[in-house]
Amino acid sequence: MKINHDLCDICGTCVAVCPTDAIIVSEFKVTIDNEKCTKCMNCLKVCPIKAIEDEQC
Amino acid sequence: MLKDRYDVVVIGAGPAGSVAARFAAENGASVLVLERDREPGIPVRCAEGVSHKGIAPFIEIDERWIASTIEVARLHSPDGNEAHMLNNGTGYVLERRVFDAELCSLACKFGADLITKADAIDLIWENNRIVGVKYKYLNEIKTVKCNIVIGADGVESRVGRWAGIDTKVKLEDIDTCVQYTLAGMKIDKGSCDFYFGEKVSPGGYLWIFPKSDTTANVGIGLSGHLAHKKGPKEYLDEFVERNFPKAKIIYTVYGGVPTADTLKEIVRDNIMLVGDAARQVNPITGGGIVQGMIAGSIAGKVAAEAIKKQNYSQKFLKKYRKEWNKRIGKNQSLMFAIKNKFFGMKDEKFNSIVAFCKKLPPEKLTLKELFTEAIKDDPKLVLGIAKAFIKSKFKKI
Ligand SMILES: Cc1cc2nc3c(=O)[nH]c(=O)nc-3n(C[C@H](O)[C@H](O)[C@H](O)COP(=O)(O)OP(=O)(O)OC[C@H]3O[C@@H](n4cnc5c(N)ncnc54)[C@H](O)[C@@H]3O)c2cc1C
Ligand code: SF4
Ligand code: SF4
Numbered sequence: 001m002k003i004n005h006d007l008c009d010i011c012g013t014c015v016a017v018c019p020t021d022a023i024i025v026s027e028f029k030v031t032i033d034n035e036k037c038t039k040c041m042n043c044l045k046v047c048p049i050k051a052i053e054d055e056q057c
Numbered sequence: 058m059l060k061d062r063y064d065v066v067v068i069g070a071g072p073a074g075s076v077a078a079r080f081a082a083e084n085g086a087s088v089l090v091l092e093r094d095r096e097p098g099i100p101v102r103c104a105e106g107v108s109h110k111g112i113a114p115f116i117e118i119d120e121r122w123i124a125s126t127i128e129v130a131r132l133h134s135p136d137g138n139e140a141h142m143l144n145n146g147t148g149y150v151l152e153r154r155v156f157d158a159e160l161c162s163l164a165c166k167f168g169a170d171l172i173t174k175a176d177a178i179d180l181i182w183e184n185n186r187i188v189g190v191k192y193k194y195l196n197e198i199k200t201v202k203c204n205i206v207i208g209a210d211g212v213e214s215r216v217g218r219w220a221g222i223d224t225k226v227k228l229e230d231i232d233t234c235v236q237y238t239l240a241g242m243k244i245d246k247g248s249c250d251f252y253f254g255e256k257v258s259p260g261g262y263l264w265i266f267p268k269s270d271t272t273a274n275v276g277i278g279l280s281g282h283l284a285h286k287k288g289p290k291e292y293l294d295e296f297v298e299r300n301f302p303k304a305k306i307i308y309t310v311y312g313g314v315p316t317a318d319t320l321k322e323i324v325r326d327n328i329m330l331v332g333d334a335a336r337q338v339n340p341i342t343g344g345g346i347v348q349g350m351i352a353g354s355i356a357g358k359v360a361a362e363a364i365k366k367q368n369y370s371q372k373f374l375k376k377y378r379k380e381w382n383k384r385i386g387k388n389q390s391l392m393f394a395i396k397n398k399f400f401g402m403k404d405e406k407f408n409s410i411v412a413f414c415k416k417l418p419p420e421k422l423t424l425k426e427l428f429t430e431a432i433k434d435d436p437k438l439v440l441g442i443a444k445a446f447i448k449s450k451f452k453k454i
Contacts (some may be wrong), residue, residue: 008187009311011213011235011312012211012212012312013212013213013311013312015213015214015215016224016226016313017226017228021215024215026176042074042281045282046284046313048289048313049235049311050232
């Protein structure tokens with residue numbers, strides 16, 4: 001999974017639905033740890049600005 | 058002077074964290090608050106609506122953080138009908154950037170220390186117990202020791218996960234939101250508006266909370282499992298284009314609201330979760346400011362008591378859970394049970410409810426009437442509402 005940092009507003013909504021704690025938020029950036037990610041697509045579905053993409057698509 | 062050891066470390070300076078810090082400090086604990094952002098209250102991710110009864114126990118009402126005073130709620134059905142609700146008590150639309158900073162200052166006034174730009178990154182463990190917090194301050198990794206950690210880190214909470222608590226929210230139990238503060242409108246400063254319906258806001262609602270006669274927070278929350286194809290921004294843009302084509306966007310908010318029940322676990326040894334981090338939000342209205350403050354006040358007091366008794370066990374800290382359940386938690390569970398039914402309604406049902414509500418005089422129309430009408434074919438839920446109102450607790454929220 002990949003976050004488009006030009007779109008991401010650092011709102012943290014994606015973190016709440018991630019089953020594996022793969023999403024890390026800091027003051028200026030949200031990143032996804034692809035080693036932990038199980039590609040469940042939850043984050044992609046709730047992101048209000050659609051800033052998350054599945055790289056393989 | 059900052060210390061390297063405190064009785065209590067609070068992570069997050071939102072309403073829940075600041076009130077927890079204040080009550081812990083007021084009751085004798087030494088308290089440090091860590092806040093990731095440069096200032097408490099910024100950025101604002103909120104429609105800023107609260108009831109007078111909800112906030113009055115915690116802070117003296119001050120016009121510096123009140124944008125408008127609300128007396129009427131207007132409910133709009135998909136077919137364009139409108140019902141007015143008067144007597145839920147006075148409400149306010151806040152200036153949250155000022156309000157949050159004020160709550161945090163109150164905590165500091167009672168003796169809590171605060172570090173901003175301090176991003177908590179992990180808990181520190183010794184012999185299987187939490188003994189402190191690791192955080193990033195500017196470019197340095199720092200540590201602070203404590204007996205109790207209070208996780209008040211909002212919807213994006215990770216503190217609970219670090220402690221081994223399952224904090225994950227289901228897609229259908231989170232609202233994905235977009236809000237514009239619009240300028241150049243002509244609106245009634247004393248009323249807020251709620252729009253429902255499959256075409257306007259599936260699985261959630263759209264709101265207009267006025268900040269003045271010409272500006273308002275206009276936003277939408279869609280249920281997470283329904284927002285994939287057409288997202289909240291598209292629905293909101295359509296609504297604004299239809300209703301306020303000339304208004305200008307002066308502020309944009311993205312965010313998520315947990316519309317779930319309180320987490321099963323909100324305490325473990327040496328740790329408590331409060332506010333959005335514990336999913337202590339009204340699952341129907343999405344209101345979490347007052348709930349977070351109530352939770353914070355209970356947790357802060359219990360933390361100070363635990364410090365005095367030197368007992369930081371889950372068993373002792375569960376006092377917080379018990380008191381929470383008594384004051385709000387039970388009602389939250391009921392609202393959660395009603396939520397699926399309420400937001401699962403078809404447009405025709407919304408139309409008929411608003412038509413029913415319209416027949417009642419505004420001073421007689423209450424949330425109880427509204428929800429009872431919505432779920433009247435489900436006697437168990439109706440009974441639950443009746444019981445809750447007999448205790449008349451959710452009037453406070
Ligand atoms: C669009 C929208 C509209 C809303 N409208 C309303 C409304 O009208 N009325 C209402 O009552 N509620 C509303 N809510 C809900 C309300 O905003 C929240 O319930 C409320 O802010 C929760 O307070 P809190 O203190 O738990 O968390 P927050 O206010 O989110 O505060 C959490 C704090 O923790 C900090 N933090 C997070 N992680 C870390 C870390 N690792 N280290 C240090 N600090 C950290 C954050 O920076 C933040 O300051 C709305 C929410 C949204 C998204
Ligand atoms: S796809 Fe699922 S597991 Fe991966 S980051 Fe998103 S929510 Fe987490
Ligand atoms: S939900 Fe979207 S905008 Fe919000 S933090 Fe996650 S990626 Fe960024």
